[in-house]
Amino acid sequence: MTDLIVIGSGPAGLAGAIAAAGTGLRVTVVDEFIRPGGRLLGQLHQEPSGEWWNGIKEAEKLQHEAHALGINIRCGVSVYNIETAEAGWKVYTNEGVLEAPFVLIATGAAEYPIPVPGWTLPGVMSIGAAQVMTNVHRVQAGRKGIIIGANILAFAILNELQLAGIKVDRVVLPEKNAVSRQAGEPEAVIRSLLNAAHLAPSALLRFGSRLMKNETIRNIGTRFYPKNGLKINGTPLQLRKAAVEIIGTEQVEGVRTVDIDAYGHVIPGTDRLYEADFVCIAGGLYPLAELAAVAGCPFEYIPELGGHVPRHSETMATPLPGLFVAGNITGIESGKVAMAQGTAAGLSIAKQAGKQAAASGRQLEQAIEHVRTIRQQVAIQFHPDIELGRSQMNEQWKAHEGTSVQPGEKIG
Template sequence: MIDVIVIGAGPAGLAGAITCASSGLKVMVIDEFIKPGGRLIGQLHQELSGEWWNGIKESERLHQEALKQSVDIRSGVSVYNLEKDDDLWNVHTSIGTLTAPFVLAATGAAEYPIPLPGWTLPGVMSIGAAQVMTNVHRVQVGKKGIIIGANILAFAILNELQLAGIHVNRIVLPEKSPLSGKAGEPEEVMKSLLNAAHLAPSPLLRMGSRFMKNDWFRKTGMRFFPKSGVKVNGTPLLLRKAALEVIGTEQVEGVRVADTDANGNIIPGTETVYEADFVCIAGGLYPLAELAAVSGCPFQYIPELGGHVPHHSETMETPLEGLFVAGNITGIESGKIAMAQGTIAGYSIAKHAGKGGTAIVEQLNQSVKNVHLLRKQAAIQFYPDIESGRRKMYDLWEQLYANPARLHTEEKLG
């Protein structure tokens, strides 16, 4: 019998599976992709220390460690439902229904789409798709591209595309609309980018960014933002130009843009067309939490974490007995933090399963401390107020679920 079913073979899922298996539990990992690794296998960047983070190598390391621990990994398996039946979870998949007393949902994140006219043309893709095609499948997505959307994810993948010899001509914003939200507002985009200003390539830019955090300086800066933009790794970032339409007949031929004012409103008569043979839409990431929702797990909308996230404790429990979560399903952060959260979940599951004796408590506490340390050391955060978001969730957990007597009463009333 399987003790633990892990849904998602990304960094959180594999790390959780390894920890569970090393504690003596029988573990199966399932993932819809053709091989394990999740978003790790598309990542390639240089860290502040000068070392290279190679996601393919890191995912292979996790994969091999999981195999050493006799973890059963099933790739190419889709999950479409998750439900509790007495003491067992039923995980309905494309290979049948699997059952186990414990489930770890490590389903990761998805990209926000920003629809605009022409976005269904061949050659238009999400920024994440460009990353996977480039770094995983070794496919050149095009020769002359435009990125629509300016955020930390877009800049990270821009660098990866450049390393592969793929030229991105410009970065523009999406047109301001209810669908694009803050991604179409120049000042809001500027504010979000200032949280990564310490990574700017020159001391002058880093110093200038400190002034831009002041509201008056930032508003003034947006009014006089150069039409030619400022360069990010050699690619012009045009905060005062918005994409109105992707043009082309049978494939992408260009993007029609217009100038905007400091608030993102289109200035009539300023339209022009930038040539391109591929377009990447960068809307940012949100927690991919549908399966947890299907299971009946309660949710909370916390913008600082990236959107709706399942209720969970700092030890990765949910209010549903036997269901645990880890990684970007709990809030958007880096692969390193996802792995560390997976380790927490693994120890937490082992503790609930009665494995590891008294040592498991210390291992669990140490793994929680490790996440705090990694978060403090993180060079960038996809959502800069992540600490505040985490605190909101853990305070909510304390209020709703930390009192066993109250929970028992509520169950009786229910």
């Protein structure tokens, strides 16, 4: 018997399981990967304070704490359906059906694919796959690579590849089209990257980035951005070049690029081929929320959170009784925010379950406040207007608070 089923053993799922189990709830965690940790397993970076964030070590700490509390963690288990049952919820997996009064969905995020001709060649991968190969499996992605796509996630992983001694020859943009959209516009890319300007590796870049926050200066800077790019720890960021094709016969051999103007329009006659034996495509992240949709949870479209997200409160409850969410399924943020949300979700579930340790609500209030504090302190925000997105979700929740929702029912 179990009181709570947690789907996803990433930072949000494990933290939620630990918080709930700490109040006496019986908790089962399922995850399709071979080991717990989720996105934490690939993270390795230096914080502005100088301290190193080692995701594998953080995942191990959470796993040890979970085992000490008797949490049943089952890896290699895929969930394909979730529905209401007499006792709460049924969760359908490849190893059978699980039932519990409460479910916490903490499935995280997935990467946007940006199709580029030749992207099915061996040696082409998402930027996240390169991170996992490098930091989790200790496998070198290749000898010389090119990243297509310039966003905060791409540069965080670029640094990790560089730390591992992997040569990334250059970073270029995808060709502007209906799928890549603003990811193929130099001016829009610069505007988005300015939110992480304080993390630039040199004082010159940090100073220039501060100047570029002025719209007039930014427009001038974009038009006159060097064709050879600016180097990020030795790797040129070429915002005025776009990848139009990945070249190769049996595997990646190079990338064909063209020059583009400030708005992503191709400049004819500027084709050039750069050699590479691996390519990483960086399209950004979106909430992996399919299971919440299958369960019948209502959604809100909030671009500031990364797209469509299940409607939820600050206690991480959804309008469906017994169903909770936490982590990147609620909006794209850092692993630290995900853990704080997971803790809030676990305590919220314990309170609803009538556990005395959480019944007063004081612990839950502190956990919610901790989420806000961590959000303000994190070095990187994947979406600069995250606070606006969270405010919009809170308003939507309050507008429908008290509304009874049945699975599959569409409201508001």
